[in-house]
Amino acid sequence: MINQNSKPLLEVQGLHATVNDVAILKGIDLTINYGEIHAIMGVNGSGKSTFAKVLAGHSAYQVTAGAVLFDGKDLLALAPEERARTGVFLAFQYPIEIPGVANSQFLRLAYNTVQTQRGKDELDPLEFDDFVREKMKLLEMNPDFLDRSVNEGFSGGEKKRNEILQMALLEPRLNILDETDSGLDIDALRVVANGVNQFTNNDNATILVTHYQRLLNYIVPDYVHVMESGRIIKTGGKELALELETRGYDWISAENSATEGAVL
């Protein structure tokens, strides 16, 4: 929800980034306040997922210009694990599989690492088990998830639920969901979206990177941004997503180049 009194959580200013010397992000400006949900949409290759990974600090991407402030502090100066500990969370489009490592073990290590950073007590395996089972109920997850190897042999829907479970456990301040809706059937989409809705509040903010409007039926954004060629070319309310659904992306593209032409 739009929270007029809220202070900014994330301020992105003129962000440029490259991968293998190819420019992908070409000047992103975006401010996100506590309590807000922002959807970032756009065609494949527009730079949406790159933006998500750059915020999280993936080493394959180099920031070449611009600044990112997280709660007023320089986010780009932090290593990826420090960003995670300070409250930046990325739900992956393709979560990796870790054979032989029990999900419970992985979740507890992540949880305790972040807790320690926040000056809170770690949970032992038994305490953690109770804690994680409660969270899993909210995501309608079968408890035997805990004993299986991390993401190994999980269906697409199970992997995405596991991502949202981690979000629920780590209680980040900035949730970045990268194509969380891709590969989900409608029931799984509903469960995942319900989960996200339960964990979003005025103490955090959310970025939904998505291709399609349908996720936004379940998680209602305050703002919708359209990306093209590494820039945000249009920003609107939730109704913009509906318009994209019916009209596609081309008209914005055309509108945008017309505007640029006028400026020149």
Next chain:
Amino acid sequence: MSAALQNLVNQPYKHGFVTEIESDIAPKGLNEDTIRLISAKKNEPEWLLAFRLKAYNKWLSMTEPQWQNVKYPKIDFQEISYYAAPKPKKKLASMDEVDPELLRTFDKLGVPMHERAALAGVAVDVIFDSVSVTTTYKEKLAEVGIIFCSISEAVQDHPELIKKYLGTVVPVGDNYYAALNSAVFTDGSFCFIPKGVKCPMDLSTYFRINTEGSGQFERTLVIAEEGASVSYLEGCTAPRFDTNQLHAAVVELVALDNADIKYSTVQNWYAGDENGVGGIYNFVTKRGLAKGVNSRISWTQVETGSAITWKYPSCILRGDNSVGEFYSVAVTNNFQQADTGTKMIHIGKNTRSTIVSKGISAGHSNSSYRGLVRVAPTADGARNYSQCDSMLIGDQCGAHTFPYIQVRNHSAKVEHEASTSKIGEDQLFYFSQRGIDAEEAVSMIINGFCKDVFQQLPMEFAVEATNLLSFKLEGSVG
């Protein structure tokens, strides 16, 4: 023994050996006199000298194997000194005198306190009552008739057992290094579990205090009589240094009817520096004979050290329904090379074997799995399952798999699975995005990868092995 040979043995040493005997170190080089010297020094019976000389003559007719996937400069066998009397090491008075770097390593590995002292060369009885631990241990074993001692002691005290079993699993001329070992071995371990006895504890070479200085040509013989069972642990996670570059050990296991031998190794010999200079060449022949019906031989190894590892702990499944197992983790980093695997020879009916091999390569290292599964025409209903997985860390290392499968019986079932994976940027990013740093991430990925093997290790060993792997791979990702 012939009279001529007797004369030869009993005559005074020629070639200036007389003075050398006083110095307790044999001159460099290998010839029959060297072997006679070793045998005489150890007061061995004639048949053992004959055994050694036979091996030596076999060795002379053999050439160094070239087929393995490792590279090293030619070894000059005449530059090695083959006998040095074990000298008591200078004992330190307390742990305070131990090199802090060594203590740091022990700490990281979680080596138990009493072992740390012994390994660091501290007089253990000063700090811990370790001598009495060992004594209690020995008494407890003796009560049930188990013999556990050095092979030199066994030659003196139980010559009939040594004569009966030595060289029956690994014949003197088996291969180049086994022949060399058979000619010149100086010490090692002997373990005998009599009929029907289940060994009440894991037997660890650590507790056999006189293993100190057992040298570069170690000889181990483990025998489990009918219905006996034993779990034997060799090595330890603490790093081991040695001035001898070449190590050529032989291990023989014999399991009679319904007997069960489980042999676990953690090997952490000096691997050379990060530029590949120095390090031990570990050329080992390990073989178990599942001689009796329903017998079982199980090898578990965690190979982390040595500049070069060349070993294939094998099982000859002669008894009907006998079982062979091989669980292996081989880690190589920097410029280490490992060519390791197993041989499962199915001879008896309904024999079964399982091979689980995990190779991890980092840095500029190379790791090869080489395994043979052979099913003889007699082995009706034989079954084998092999799984060989490799993991690469970085883009300068190599992993290779050489499976040899020879099946000569139509009723046999042989399965082989293999995989190769890589710890890459995306895996590490996933962990770091959850707040977990790279070292911890690698450790978790590796331990997950090795889980099937670590599960086979005795509990405390497994914990140490887990730490050891993280330690060996420290700094390999970053």
